[in-house]
Amino acid sequence: MRSTLTVHELEAFLLVAQTCNFRRAAESFHVSQSALSRIIQSAEEKLGARLFDRNTRRVELTRSGEELLPIARRIVAEFHDSLSDLSEFVAGRKGQITIACLPSAAALLPATMFRFEQSHPRVTISLVPISNEFVKDMVVDGRADFGMSVAPAVPGQVTFEPFTRDDFVLICSRKDPLAKRRQVDWSVLATRPIVASGPASSIRPMVDRVLAEVGRALIPKYEATNISVVGAMVAAGLGVAPIPRLALRLIDATDLAVLKLGRPVVYREIGILTRSGRSLSAAASSFLDTLRSGVGESVSARA
């Protein structure tokens, strides 16, 4: 074989083989018949063998042509099928999205996931709840398409796009006299034992900082790594806890009172982490569009 055939030539070949008629095949192929004739000639030349025995009245496959027929069919089918699969992917209609996010931020996503499912039924989503520091890692090394968390201490490898603000609330037992109030200031924390999140949590550093601002140090009476456990301890009356409002979704609130935390005004900025200088998959990109377009909804859902 002097040179390699083209998919274009194989397609032309298939049409001629199908119709055994250059004129009609040319029509199907949307080229002039002389062009088709030359395409076949070129294929034959490259192959070093005639593909059709033809005269002006009859066109039929040679043995070589018969041998090529199933091969060409397979190649052309493979070619188009595979690439159309790919185009599904490129269009974002198919694919897999992995999202790394803070456990509390996970509460922001299900509504969006539901809407996304309507328009992108063939996209699967894997939501990985993970502590703050690892969100960035997963995004940086590509294990996640994007992340949802607070802004990273060191940007650079990731880009942070603010998405929503998460303010803090105080939870206390329903039996605590505070339970009657709608809002308290952070200073109230001086009056009660504090159930604190573990130091690895994204919550703890903020609470520490705020308390430092108001001139007090956090001396935790109790500590728990898991926010649900914090909730349970508070519900049992062991103390009070300042937590992000979104974290309420992860807690059994039956025996809890939730109070707005007034001054100072503190919030976490929850945003979208993407890898800098790296493009998103089409599916992930669509998902983020859906997420952004639903901001109003998700903010109201937060109340």
Next chain:
Amino acid sequence: MRSTLTVHELEAFLLVAQTCNFRRAAESFHVSQSALSRIIQSAEEKLGARLFDRNTRRVELTRSGEELLPIARRIVAEFHDSLSDLSEFVAGRKGQITIACLPSAAALLPATMFRFEQSHPRVTISLVPISNEFVKDMVVDGRADFGMSVAPAVPGQVTFEPFTRDDFVLICSRKDPLAKRRQVDWSVLATRPIVASGPASSIRPMVDRVLAEVGRALIPKYEATNISVVGAMVAAGLGVAPIPRLALRLIDATDLAVLKLGRPVVYREIGILTRSGRSLSAAASSFLDTLRSGVGESVSARA
């Protein structure tokens, strides 16, 4: 997808994906680096998605690129593997040959088949011994690549190329006094009972014609369709039989004497039948070349 990618582009893509470096990939691909850059650009444009996130220092696959990677590998591999298979076929190094031939002509082939096997180990050959009239049929409708037989009564659909002449011999019992002679004339047939081939055989009409020429009619004392049976009957002393020399190979000659048949000089022209206006497969064509190039050998083998 606006338009369809090219195998050429897929190959370029694979090289870039492999090296993550346009310059080196361009080298492997035997094009300038700018050309490669444009090939990738073209692929990206056709696909509607970037394949590489790249700047002057780093080149790495996007998600779309990662998705394309296994697809491209499969397509390109399939493409080359299949077509190289085909080129094996086209070169005649691989394939299947079906030969329809007279049972007696089959004796001409094994020597050639042996030599052909040396140079074309991946070609399989199917030899179909079949009566004369069907040889032509098989060639005409393509069930056989070519045939070996006497010239067809009506040419036209097939082309006849003479290959060898097959003269006639007389077989008789070793006990017959004739057995002492080396050569007799056809007229000797008047002196003995004749064991004739069946009327469907290609031999019979010739014998009839020759006897008519020498002014005698063939009144067969015995008849057999199968040439081996004719031989056995002659060996048993039931009569004598004029048969083509090639047919001797199909007969147990232990108890037979073989005499040359002198006047009139009669022979069958055995030749190669191919379908008119139809090209042979490369393997069949090679085989025929081998066959023709071995004429001397096969003629001598005939003695």
Next chain:
DNA sequence: CGATCTTACGGGATTCGTAAACATA
């Protein structure tokens, strides 16, 4: 500043369509 990808540009090869030539039943 150096290595590397991208863009600009001119030339050459390819491929197309129209139309005339050619071939077979």
Next chain:
DNA sequence: TATGTTTACGAATCCCGTAAGATCG
């Protein structure tokens, strides 16, 4: 002669290589 394939030819397109430009570490 009618139908259908091939060849001729001019035009448009595509693709390449060289070289200059742009960009990141």
